[in-house]
Amino acid sequence: MSVPLYQAKAELFRTLGHxxxxxxxxxxxxxxxxxxxxxxxxxxxASNLSQQLAVLRRAGMVTSHRDGPLVMYALSxxxxxxxxxxxxxxxxxxxTDRDALLDELRGTGGDR
Amino acid sequence: MSVPLYQAKAELFRTLGHxxxxxxxxxxxxxxxxxxxxxxxxxxxASNLSQQLAVLRRAGMVTSHRDGPLVMYALSxxxxxxxxxxxxxxxxxxxTDRDALLDELRGTGGDR
DNA sequence: GACCGACTTGAAGAATTCTGCAAGTGCTAA
DNA sequence: TTAGCACTTGCAGAATTCTTCAAGTCGGTC
Numbered sequence: 001m002s003v004p005l006y007q008a009k010a011e012l013f014r015t016l017g018h019x020x021x022x023x024x025x026x027x028x029x030x031x032x033x034x035x036x037x038x039x040x041x042x043x044x045x046a047s048n049l050s051q052q053l054a055v056l057r058r059a060g061m062v063t064s065h066r067d068g069p070l071v072m073y074a075l076s077x078x079x080x081x082x083x084x085x086x087x088x089x090x091x092x093x094x095x096t097d098r099d100a101l102l103d104e105l106r107g108t109g110g111d112r
Numbered sequence: 113m114s115v116p117l118y119q120a121k122a123e124l125f126r127t128l129g130h131x132x133x134x135x136x137x138x139x140x141x142x143x144x145x146x147x148x149x150x151x152x153x154x155x156x157x158a159s160n161l162s163q164q165l166a167v168l169r170r171a172g173m174v175t176s177h178r179d180g181p182l183v184m185y186a187l188s189x190x191x192x193x194x195x196x197x198x199x200x201x202x203x204x205x206x207x208t209d210r211d212a213l214l215d216e217l218r219g220t221g222g223d224r
Numbered sequence: 225g226a227c228c229g230a231c232t233t234g235a236a237g238a239a240t241t242c243t244g245c246a247a248g249t250g251c252t253a254a
Numbered sequence: 255t256t257a258g259c260a261c262t263t264g265c266a267g268a269a270t271t272c273t274t275c276a277a278g279t280c281g282g283t284c
Contacts, residue, residue: 068252
C-alpha cells in the first residue's frame with residue numbers, strides 16, 4: 001500500500017472539489033454525453049473543461065472513448081451518483097443549520 | 113442566490129479533501145472527543161490540527177464547546193458519516209478498477 | 225498572582241491548483 | 255489535400271491552500 005488510506009480518501013473528495021467537475025458528474029448521471037454537450041451546458045472554455053475532464057479521468061471517476069468525430073464521457077461506476085446524492089443531503093443539513101444560526105444572530109423573524 | 117449551488121457542493125467536498133480532516137471526521141464518528149485525543153491519534157502539530165478543525169467548523173461539519181480545561185468536538189450531523197461511507201464505497205470501486213489496469217500495464221511502484 | 229497544560233490565532237513562505245492562451249492531434253467532408 | 259470541427263496538451267501567471275513558527279487566550283493549580 002504505497003498510498004495511505006486517508007490520503008486516498010482525501011484525494012477522492014478533492015477531485016469533487018471543483019464546480020465544473022461537479023457539474024460534469026451531475027450531467028453524466030443521465031447517461032453518457034459527448035464533450036460537445038457538456039461544453040454547451042457548462043459555460044467554460046473548452047481547454048478548461050478538458051483539463052477538468054482529465055482530472056476526473058485520472059481519478060478514475062469517468063471513462064471516455066472516441067465515437068466518430070466526438071469523444072464520449074460516462075461515469076465509470078454508478079457509485080459516483082450515490083456520492084453526489086450523499087453530498088446533496090449533507091449540504092441540506094449543514095446549510096439549514098447554518099441559516100438557522102444566522103437568523104439567530106441577526107434576530108430576523110423574531111418569534112418568541 | 114449569493115452562492116451558486118455547484119459552488120456550494122464543490123466547497124463541501126473540498127472541505128473533505130485533506131487527510132487530517134478526513135481522519136478527524138472518522139474519529140468523531142465514534143462520538144465526541146477532546147482535541148487532546150485527536151492530537152494523540154493523528155500525529156500532526158497542534159497548530160496544524162487546530163487550523164484543520166477551524167476549516168471543519170467554518171464548513172459547519174463539526175461543532176465544539178469547552179468542557180473544563182478541554183475543548184470537545186463532535187460531528188454536527190450524522191449525515192457526515194453517510195458521506196464518508198459513500199466515499200469508502202466508491203474508493204473501493206475505483207481503486208480495484210485502477211489497480212487492475214495498472215497490473216495490466218506494469219508493476220512499477222509509483223505512489224501519488 | 226504566577227504558572228502550566230490545552231488550544232487557537234496570525235502571518236509568511238512553500239506547495240498545489242486554476243485559468244486561459246497558443247499550439248497540436250484526429251476525424252470527416254469537400 | 256485543404257479545411258474545419260471537436261478535443262487535448264503544454265505552459266505560464268494568478269489564486270488558493272498548506273504548514274509551521276511565534277504569540278496569545280482560557281481554565282485550573284499551586
